[in-house]
Amino acid sequence: MSDHKKYGKLVVISGFSGVGKGTVVKELVKQFEHFAVSVSMTTRSPRKDEVHGVNYYFVSDEEFEKTIREDGFYEHAGYVGHYYGTPRAFVNEKRERGVHVILEIEVQGAMQIKEKFPETVLIFVTTKDAAEMERRLTNRGTESYEVITDRLKAAIGEAEQMCHYEYVVINDDLQECVAQLNEIILTEPDGPRYDPAFKEQFVEDLKEIVARRTAQ
Numbered sequence: 352m353s354d355h356k357k358y359g360k361l362v363v364i365s366g367f368s369g370v371g372k373g374t375v376v377k378e379l380v381k382q383f384e385h386f387a388v389s390v391s392m393t394t395r396s397p398r399k400d401e402v403h404g405v406n407y408y409f410v411s412d413e414e415f416e417k418t419i420r421e422d423g424f425y426e427h428a429g430y431v432g433h434y435y436g437t438p439r440a441f442v443n444e445k446r447e448r449g450v451h452v453i454l455e456i457e458v459q460g461a462m463q464i465k466e467k468f469p470e471t472v473l474i475f476v477t478t479k480d481a482a483e484m485e486r487r488l489t490n491r492g493t494e495s496y497e498v499i500t501d502r503l504k505a506a507i508g509e510a511e512q513m514c515h516y517e518y519v520v521i522n523d524d525l526q527e528c529v530a531q532l533n534e535i536i537l538t539e540p541d542g543p544r545y546d547p548a549f550k551e552q553f554v555e556d557l558k559e560i561v562a563r564r565t566a567q
């Protein structure tokens with residue numbers, strides 16, 4: 352086994368749909384060679400420009416369920432009608448080489464990882480407010496009005512789970528966000544920590560947005 356001091360950290364980065372967490376993670380790995388991002392497996396269809404084996408492993412329900420039976424995941428979860436999971440082999444190999452492995456996963460999977468591996472660093476990435484999240488989801492133009500509304504509904508429950516994350520980072524400026532994440536992961540300072548008032552306001556605003564959208 353590798354020296355414990357050189358063993359890579361396990362880092363979970365979660366966040367609402369539309370916050371740009373995929374872009375943040377991509378830029379983090381691009382700028383700093385001490386990070387690798389775990390490629391998740393999913394049963395959803397690829398979005399435009401997504402590549403199998405790079406963005407996700409896109410598989411059938413049958414193949415995903417076979418991997419579950421073979422205990423091939425660190426974690427797996429259902430989200431908005433599809434499966435997502437973190438394959439074991441890649442993560443183990445990178446960490447043994449001293450590389451910090453980032454799992455870009457949803458709240459449900461993050462809680463599974465934290466329970467199994469308490470040393471995991473949990474970071475939640477968010478927009479500055481709920482209105483900005485709705486705007487980003489709409490502007491990316493990849494999903495229907497109904498699917499976006501479903502994602503906003505799901506975000507209400509996700510916001511309630513924000514309290515389980517050690518760090519909450521607002522992605523307002525990409526480079527600032529990337530620098531902040533790098534510092535947090537390497538040094539694990541005291542902040543920026545979870546703020547109950549921020550969470551409560553976010554939940555309230557999300558509920559108002561969902562009510563408006565469903566009433567139309």
